[in-house]
Each structure stands twice: as C-alpha cells, then as structure tokens.
Amino acid sequence: FLEKGEVEFKNVSFSYPESEVPVLQNLSFSVKSGETLAILGSTGSGKTSLFQLVPRLYDVSEGEVLVDGKNVRDYPIEALRKGIGVVPQEAVLFTGSISENISWGKEGAVQEEIVQAAKDAQIHETVLKLPNQYDTRVGQRGVNLSGGQKQRLSIARALVRKPKILMLDDSTSALDLKTEAKLLEALRKYACTTFIITQKISTAMEADHILLLDDGSIEAWGTHEELLETSPLYVKIVQS
Ligand code: DUT
Numbered sequence: 001f002l003e004k005g006e007v008e009f010k011n012v013s014f015s016y017p018e019s020e021v022p023v024l025q026n027l028s029f030s031v032k033s034g035e036t037l038a039i040l041g042s043t044g045s046g047k048t049s050l051f052q053l054v055p056r057l058y059d060v061s062e063g064e065v066l067v068d069g070k071n072v073r074d075y076p077i078e079a080l081r082k083g084i085g086v087v088p089q090e091a092v093l094f095t096g097s098i099s100e101n102i103s104w105g106k107e108g109a110v111q112e113e114i115v116q117a118a119k120d121a122q123i124h125e126t127v128l129k130l131p132n133q134y135d136t137r138v139g140q141r142g143v144n145l146s147g148g149q150k151q152r153l154s155i156a157r158a159l160v161r162k163p164k165i166l167m168l169d170d171s172t173s174a175l176d177l178k179t180e181a182k183l184l185e186a187l188r189k190y191a192c193t194t195f196i197i198t199q200k201i202s203t204a205m206e207a208d209h210i211l212l213l214d215d216g217s218i219e220a221w222g223t224h225e226e227l228l229e230t231s232p233l234y235v236k237i238v239q240s
C-alpha cells in the first residue's frame with residue numbers, strides 16, 4: 001500500500017477543527033524508510049495530535065505531510081490506513097476472540113501470521129496461559145486483561161498487517177524494560193519506519209532521532225547524545 005514508508009513534515013501547523021488554538025506550530029522534519037523516531041514531550045504538548053496527521057485522522061491546517069515524497073492528501077485513504085499501523089494511546093479490544101482481535105482489519109490473516117505477530121508483540125506467552133488460548137474471548141463478558149496485555153494485543157494487531165509505518169502512542173508505557181527491549185528487538189525484522197511516543201529515555205536512546213515537543217513546537221531534534229549537548233529541556237528530562 002505504501003512504497004517505503006518515508007515521512008516528511010514540511011512547515012506543518014495544526015489546530016483542531018472546533019478550535020482556533022494552534023496545537024502544532026511550524027513543524028519540519030523527515031524520517032527515512034526503516035528509521036525510528038522517538039517523540040517526547042510533556043502532557044498536552046501535541047504528540048498524539050502529530051501522529052494523527054500521518055494516517056489523516058485529521059488534516060493539517062497549514063503545511064504538508066508527505067509519505068514517500070507524496071502529499072498524504074493525494075493517497076487513497078485506504079492506502080494510508082492499510083500501510084500505517086497506528087497503536088492508539090488507549091488500547092481498544094473488541095468483543096471476540098484473541099485471534100479475532102489481532103486479525104481485525106486484516107482480512108484473510110492465517111493463524112500462523114497471528115501467532116507470529118503475537119510473539120513479536122510479546123503477548124504469545126500470556127495467550128498460551130489463557131483458558132482457550134487464541135480462542136479465548138476478550139472484551140465484554142470475556143477474560144480481563146491488564147493494561148499492558150491490552151497494549152501488546154493492540155501492537156500485535158498492527159504488526160499482523162506488516163505496516164510500512166508503525167506508530168506507537170505510548171504503547172509500551174505499561175511494559176517492564178526487559179519486555180520492551182524484546183519488543184523493540186522483534187520490531188527490527190519488520191523494517192518499518194517507526195514513530196514511538198514515549199516517556200522513557202531508555203526507549204528514546206535507541207531511536208535514530210528524537211523529537212522533543214514543547215507546547216506544539218519542536219524544542220529539539222537529534223540523537224540522544226546531540227540533545228544532551230543542545231537541549232537544556234532534554235537534559236532536565238534525563239535528570240528527572
Ligand atoms: N486537543 C484538542 N482536541 C482534541 C485533542 C486534543 O483540542 O481532540 C488539545 C489538547 C492539548 C493539545 O490539543 O492542548 C495537544 O493534545 P495531544 O493529545 O496531542 O497531547 P499529547 O502530547 O499527546 O498529551 P498526552 O501526553 O497527555 O497524551
């Protein structure tokens with residue numbers, strides 16, 4: 001659905017349709033195919049809003065978002081939705097089996113692919129312990145899963161589609177460091193361009209680029225080492 005998964009923001013500003021308040025202001029950056037971008041910033045700084053502009057859950061107010069050099073407005077919406085795996089901040093489960101929850105949105109996914117996605121999302125072992133494994137019902141009247149387990153199911157749902165661009169909105173917040181490291185390692189073989197909103201410096205350190213948002217603007221851009229040199233705000237976050 002997408003060729004390479006390169007993403008470029010060109011002077012992007014954004015305010016929500018119902019409001020005049022600019023949420024994102026004049027953002028420019030680019031991420032190459034297969035690179036990882038970590039997005040940091042305090043609550044309300046615009047991280048989730050930025051995410052939503054790539055699969056066109058919202059459209060920019062000014063500027064352009066390009067995927068593989070082409071304005072996202074010029075893609076069929078299907079291509080964006082199928083080529084970009086978005087794992088939302090709040091994991092959503094449907095009433096249905098674990099398998100159905102993972103394969104949702106990917107018609108014709110076979111069990112093998114579902115299990116592989118679950119393994120990569122680090123949820124397979126948990127699923128095996130459930131009463132009916134992959135046939136166990138979740139959601140209303142189903143088994144209860146913890147926040148972290150829901151997050152990982154939601155990641156598996158994105159992975160089964162083999163996205164060219166993967167967007168994780170704080171999706172690893174409930175994972176311990178070891179599980180998160182395993183997950184990030186497993187993501188490598190997907191070779192997708194990855195946007196990861198995170199509060200953890202340990203995650204940001206592994207990324208090719210870090211974008212630090214402050215009140216809708218880019219406060220800093222670079223690698224961990226670069227930001228330690230150039231951004232007092234980043235240093236403050238590291239020390240906190
Ligand atoms: N906002 C709206 N309408 C919405 C969503 C958000 O006006 O439907 C505002 C709230 C906030 C700004 O946009 O002032 C940025 O919100 P966003 O959700 O992008 O912030 P975040 O960085 O993702 O915050 P958090 O870390 O709490 O998820």
Ligand code: MG
Nearest residue numbers: 047048049089
């Ligand atoms: Mg958010």
